[in-house]
Amino acid sequence: MSDIKKFMFVNRKAPYGTIYALESLEVVLIAAAFEQDVSLAFMDDGVYQIKKGHQTKGIEVKGFEKTYGALEDYDVTKLYVDAESLAARGLTADDLTVPVEVMSRAELGKMMEEQDVLLSF
Amino acid sequence: MSDIKKFMFVNRKAPYGTIYALESLEVVLIAAAFEQDVSLAFMDDGVYQIKKGHQTKGIEVKGFEKTYGALEDYDVTKLYVDAESLAARGLTADDLTVPVEVMSRAELGKMMEEQDVLLSF
Amino acid sequence: MLNIVNKSPLERNALQSCIETGTGGAILLIEDGVYAVARGNSFEPTLKAAMGKFKVYALAPDLEARGIADRVMDGVTAVDYGGFVDLVAEYKSSQSWL
Amino acid sequence: MLNIVNKSPLERNALQSCIETGTGGAILLIEDGVYAVARGNSFEPTLKAAMGKFKVYALAPDLEARGIADRVMDGVTAVDYGGFVDLVAEYKSSQSWL
Amino acid sequence: MKFSILVNEGPYTHQASDSAYQFAKAVLAKGHEIFRIFFYHDGVNNATRLTTPPQDDRNIVNRWSKLGEEHKLDMVVCVAAAQRRGIVDDGEAKRNGKDATNLAAGFRISGLGQLIEAGIQSDRIVVFGD
Amino acid sequence: MKFSILVNEGPYTHQASDSAYQFAKAVLAKGHEIFRIFFYHDGVNNATRLTTPPQDDRNIVNRWSKLGEEHKLDMVVCVAAAQRRGIVDDGEAKRNGKDATNLAAGFRISGLGQLIEAGIQSDRIVVFGD
Numbered sequence: 001m002s003d004i005k006k007f008m009f010v011n012r013k014a015p016y017g018t019i020y021a022l023e024s025l026e027v028v029l030i031a032a033a034f035e036q037d038v039s040l041a042f043m044d045d046g047v048y049q050i051k052k053g054h055q056t057k058g059i060e061v062k063g064f065e066k067t068y069g070a071l072e073d074y075d076v077t078k079l080y081v082d083a084e085s086l087a088a089r090g091l092t093a094d095d096l097t098v099p100v101e102v103m104s105r106a107e108l109g110k111m112m113e114e115q116d117v118l119l120s121f
Numbered sequence: 122m123s124d125i126k127k128f129m130f131v132n133r134k135a136p137y138g139t140i141y142a143l144e145s146l147e148v149v150l151i152a153a154a155f156e157q158d159v160s161l162a163f164m165d166d167g168v169y170q171i172k173k174g175h176q177t178k179g180i181e182v183k184g185f186e187k188t189y190g191a192l193e194d195y196d197v198t199k200l201y202v203d204a205e206s207l208a209a210r211g212l213t214a215d216d217l218t219v220p221v222e223v224m225s226r227a228e229l230g231k232m233m234e235e236q237d238v239l240l241s242f
Numbered sequence: 243m244l245n246i247v248n249k250s251p252l253e254r255n256a257l258q259s260c261i262e263t264g265t266g267g268a269i270l271l272i273e274d275g276v277y278a279v280a281r282g283n284s285f286e287p288t289l290k291a292a293m294g295k296f297k298v299y300a301l302a303p304d305l306e307a308r309g310i311a312d313r314v315m316d317g318v319t320a321v322d323y324g325g326f327v328d329l330v331a332e333y334k335s336s337q338s339w340l
Numbered sequence: 341m342l343n344i345v346n347k348s349p350l351e352r353n354a355l356q357s358c359i360e361t362g363t364g365g366a367i368l369l370i371e372d373g374v375y376a377v378a379r380g381n382s383f384e385p386t387l388k389a390a391m392g393k394f395k396v397y398a399l400a401p402d403l404e405a406r407g408i409a410d411r412v413m414d415g416v417t418a419v420d421y422g423g424f425v426d427l428v429a430e431y432k433s434s435q436s437w438l
Numbered sequence: 439m440k441f442s443i444l445v446n447e448g449p450y451t452h453q454a455s456d457s458a459y460q461f462a463k464a465v466l467a468k469g470h471e472i473f474r475i476f477f478y479h480d481g482v483n484n485a486t487r488l489t490t491p492p493q494d495d496r497n498i499v500n501r502w503s504k505l506g507e508e509h510k511l512d513m514v515v516c517v518a519a520a521q522r523r524g525i526v527d528d529g530e531a532k533r534n535g536k537d538a539t540n541l542a543a544g545f546r547i548s549g550l551g552q553l554i555e556a557g558i559q560s561d562r563i564v565v566f567g568d
Numbered sequence: 569m570k571f572s573i574l575v576n577e578g579p580y581t582h583q584a585s586d587s588a589y590q591f592a593k594a595v596l597a598k599g600h601e602i603f604r605i606f607f608y609h610d611g612v613n614n615a616t617r618l619t620t621p622p623q624d625d626r627n628i629v630n631r632w633s634k635l636g637e638e639h640k641l642d643m644v645v646c647v648a649a650a651q652r653r654g655i656v657d658d659g660e661a662k663r664n665g666k667d668a669t670n671l672a673a674g675f676r677i678s679g680l681g682q683l684i685e686a687g688i689q690s691d692r693i694v695v696f697g698d
Contacts, residue, residue, distance in 0.1 A: 003688055005687065005688055007684075007687060010435065012354075012357065012437070012438065013253075013438075014250055014253070014274045014277065014308070015307075015308065016273070016274070016304075016307050016308060016453060017248070017249075017250075017273045017274030017452070017453050018274075018451060018452050018453065019450050019451050019452075019609065020438075020609065023608065023609055023648075023649065026648060026680060027608075027680055027683060027684070030679070030680040030681055030683070030684050031684045031687075033681075034681065034684045034685070034688070036684065036687075036688070043357065043361070044252065044253060044353060044357055045250050045252060045253050045274070045277070048277065048308060051308065051309045051310070052309055053309030053310075053312075054307055054308065054309050055306040055307060055309070055311075056306075056307045057303075057306075058302065058303025058304075058306050058307065058322075059303045059304060059306075059307045059453070059456060059457075059460065060456065060460065060496050061307065061453070061456055061495075061496065062492070062494060062495040062496070063307070065309075082361075084360075088252060088283065088284040089252065089277070089280065089282070089283050089284070090280060090281055090282020090283050090284075090286075090313075091282075105360050105361045106361075106363070108361055109361040109362050109363045110363055112341065112361070112362075112363075112435060113341055113363050113365075115433055116432075116433060116687075117433065117687040117693055118341075118433055118434070118435040118436075118695075119574070119687070119693075119695060120435065120436050120437065120438045120695055120697070121438060121576055121608070121609060121695075121697060124558055126557065126558055128554075128557060131337065133256075133259065133339070133340070134340075134351075135348055135351070135372045135375065135406070136405075136406070137371070137372075137402075137405050137406060137583060138346070138347075138348075138371045138372030138582070138583050139372075139581060139582055139583070140479065140580050140581050140582075141340075141479065144478065144479055144518075144519065147518060147550060148478075148550055148553060148554070151549070151550040151551055151553070151554050152554045152557075154551075155551065155554045155555070155558070157554065157557075157558070164259065164263070165255060165259055165350065165351060166348050166350060166351050166372070166375070169375065169406060172406065172407045172408070173407055174407030174408075174410075175405055175406065175407050176404040176405060176407070176409075177404075177405045178401075178404075179400065179401025179402075179404050179405065179420075180401045180402060180404075180405045180583070180586060180587075180590065181586065181590065181626050182405065182583070182586055182625075182626065183622070183624060183625040183626070184405070186407075203263075205262075209350060209381065209382040210350065210375070210378065210380070210381045210382070211378060211379055211380020211381050211384075211411075212380075226262050226263045227263075227265070229263055230263040230264050230265045231265055233243065233263070233264075233265075233337060234243055234265050234267075236335055237334075237335060237557075238335065238557040238563055239243075239335055239336070239337040239338075239565075240444070240557070240563075240565060241337065241338050241339065241340045241565055241567070242340060242446055242478070242479060242565075242567060246564070246565075248453075248454075248457075248566075248567075252353065253352060253353055254351060254352050254353075255350065255351055255352075272457060273453045273454075273457060274453075303460070322464075323460045323461055323463070323464035324464045324467065324468060326461060326464060327441075327461065327464045327465050327468050327470065328468070330441070330562050330564055331439055331468075331470070331562065335562075336562065336563075336564055336565075337565075338564070338565040338566065338567060340446070340565065340567040340568060344694070344695075346583075346584070346587070346696075346697075370587060371583045371584075371587060372583075401590070420594075421590045421591055421593070421594035422594045422597065422598060424591060424594060425571075425591065425594045425595050425598050425600065426598070428571070428692050428694055429569055429598075429600070429692065433692075434692065434693075434694055434695075436694070436695040436696065436697060438576070438695065438697040438698060448578075448610065448613075448653070449652070449653070450652045450653065451609060451610050451653075479581060480578065480581050480610070483578075483613065483653065483654070486653075486654035487654070487666075488654035488655070488656045488666050488668065488670065489651065489652060489653060489654040490651040490652075490654075490660075490664040490666070491651065491652050492648075492651075492652075499654075518622075521619065521620040521621065521622075522579070522580045522619060522620075522621050522622075523578070523579070523580065523581075523613065523616075523619060524613070524616035524617070524618035524619040524620075524629075524670060525618070526618045530620075534620040536617075536618050536620070538618065538668040538669060538670055539668060540618060540654060540668055540670060
């Protein structure tokens with residue numbers, strides 16, 4: 001029990017323009033396998049990571065939208081999204097590929113404060 | 122004569138945080154050796170590249186402030202600086218390590234329009 | 243001149259600088275730059291206003307990859323890589339706002 | 341929490357997001373993040389206002405490298421790498437706003 | 439028309455390298471000529487033959503090599519940038535006392551003059567970076 | 569106190585690697601312990617022994633190797649990130665049919681589990697990136 005820590009992965013970068021979103025997911029899956037208390041925060045352009053409807057054939061890059069959907073199978077269910085970041089991008093929770101908990105920046109800040117380990121890429 | 126082109130190097134990034142400023146300078150020196158019509162534009166955080174007084178001992182990274190001063194020896198004398206970028210950073214031409222021509226964004230845009238080759242890093 | 247911008251306007255200042263500096267011609271949005279043309283983003287008014295000065299294009303494969311091809315704002319022309327090549331050929335010079 | 345920001349506030353939104361999101365604790369500016377504490381930059385009012393909520397530190401070697409060690413705004417504490425370590429030790433967790 | 443391309447970022451991390459590749463293919467498909475593709479900064483990392491990307495993803499290095507071979511492209515890696523980042527051919531290995539090489543097929547290591555020459559000789563030069 | 573460090577960017581291009589190195593030295597100087605330094609994303613490029621930086625500049629790879637040796641640090645390079653970017657040791661070369669290796673002294677290639685373990689076992693973990 002003492003070996004279970006609260007890990008939060010903070011995602012602030014858009015997908016595909018850089019690899020950080022994909023390689024962040026790879027860490028999340030490992031963290032889940034270690035049976036840690038894992039959560040993901042999406043804010044700023046990071047909310048675009050879970051925007052529905054990625055079709056990457058045209059850029060010939062491996063798409064990874066489905067991996068977000070598979071997180072549940074790994075018992076990763078704490079997905080927090082910053083409401084202000086969504087609003088600034090004209091998005092709502094309906095535009096997202098996975099069920100998430102939308103919260104204010106202030107609430108997200110409080111969640112961050114409770115973590116043991118915050119990883120950002 | 123027909124082989125002389127107008128090359129402009131557009132510098133928008135701060136020094137030391139990334140290597141682009143240094144490796145941009147290395148290209149500038151080569152372009153001068155090819156006897157091209159070379160100019161440098163500094164805008165946004167790129168104006169910090171020529172802020173006086175770099176002391177890089179503490180970060181143990183090679184400083185390159187002096188190279189800007191040496192550009193004149195290579196007949197590179199067209200250094201254009203965006204006035205608005207300076208102002209937004211609380212800087213004036215006196216804060217800069219080399220003599221430059223300060224101009225408005227609009228004027229800088231016109232200079233860009235006249236170039237044959239615009240290189241940015 | 244063809245201005246090429248590959249950064250999201252909500253993360254970095256590249257597109258803002260391009261718009262303020264450029265004298266006209268075209269802006270082509272590629273990579274994460276395409277988020278600028280998604281309807282309802284907070285940079286939309288700035289980009290709309292810039293359309294008086296610049297023709298605005300966005301790279302279709304990048305729009306599709308990011309799931310925003312169906313929400314491109316009016317006045318923006320989507321092009322494929324071939325169209326990208328044509329734009330470079332059409333303008334005397336190009337600048338990538340890195 | 342210790343918030344670590346390494347980006348210029350005039351180029352990217354990292355520091356702005358950090359300030360809006362964080363509940364308090366400290367902000368340590370490193371690398372290009374140190375430009376935020378240079379007197380007279382247009383982000384100064386935002387950072388000043390944030391000082392009610394956060395203690396603000398800046399890494400001295402990064403200030404010196406960039407030639408701005410002599411124009412650090414009031415209310416900011418300059419620390420060396422040892423001070424950086426002490427800050428990490430002092431707070432239960434740290435977040436790098438990449 | 440004669441095009442040149444400058445690639446400033448390495449494979450996978452930034453899309454710059456992917457975009458440059460797709461653009462290069464489109465330039466050729468449109469019947470234009472590619473005078474040179476120049477790899478600078480982390481762009482030199484496109485030229486290591488030691489990558490093994492996941493099976494279900496694109497192999498960025500191999501497809502550059504293949505495109506270069508098919509169209510006899512001049513793909514030049516900046517020597518100064520390559521030295522900083524550890525991209526090495528036989529000559530560089532000898533000069534710098536390295537016990538291995540990693541340059542992929544189709545690339546050659548040369549100086550920054552090749553970039554300036556590309557700017558002079560080409561009708562258009564397009565930059566892909568971060 | 570037990571520290572771990574995550575390095576997300578390669579040498580020279582971003583200051584992240586320099587900052588991480590200076591931070592690591594300061595951690596040790598303060599009498600703390602370093603549980604692990606983990607290299608991810610382009611950070612794996614810190615671990616190539618093939619670099620030859622200019623004589624008047626720091627040698628980032630060598631100083632990591634030296635620091636690791638002097639303090640018996642556990643410096644781990646992520647295998648998946650290394651495969652994408654061409655960082656190879658003997659085992660990887662055999663497994664993936666590569667004809668050369670480039671891993672520098674003092675580094676080892678292993679899985680992402682090592683990063684999570686570092687998060688679990690360390691009192692503090694600090695991330696350096698872009």
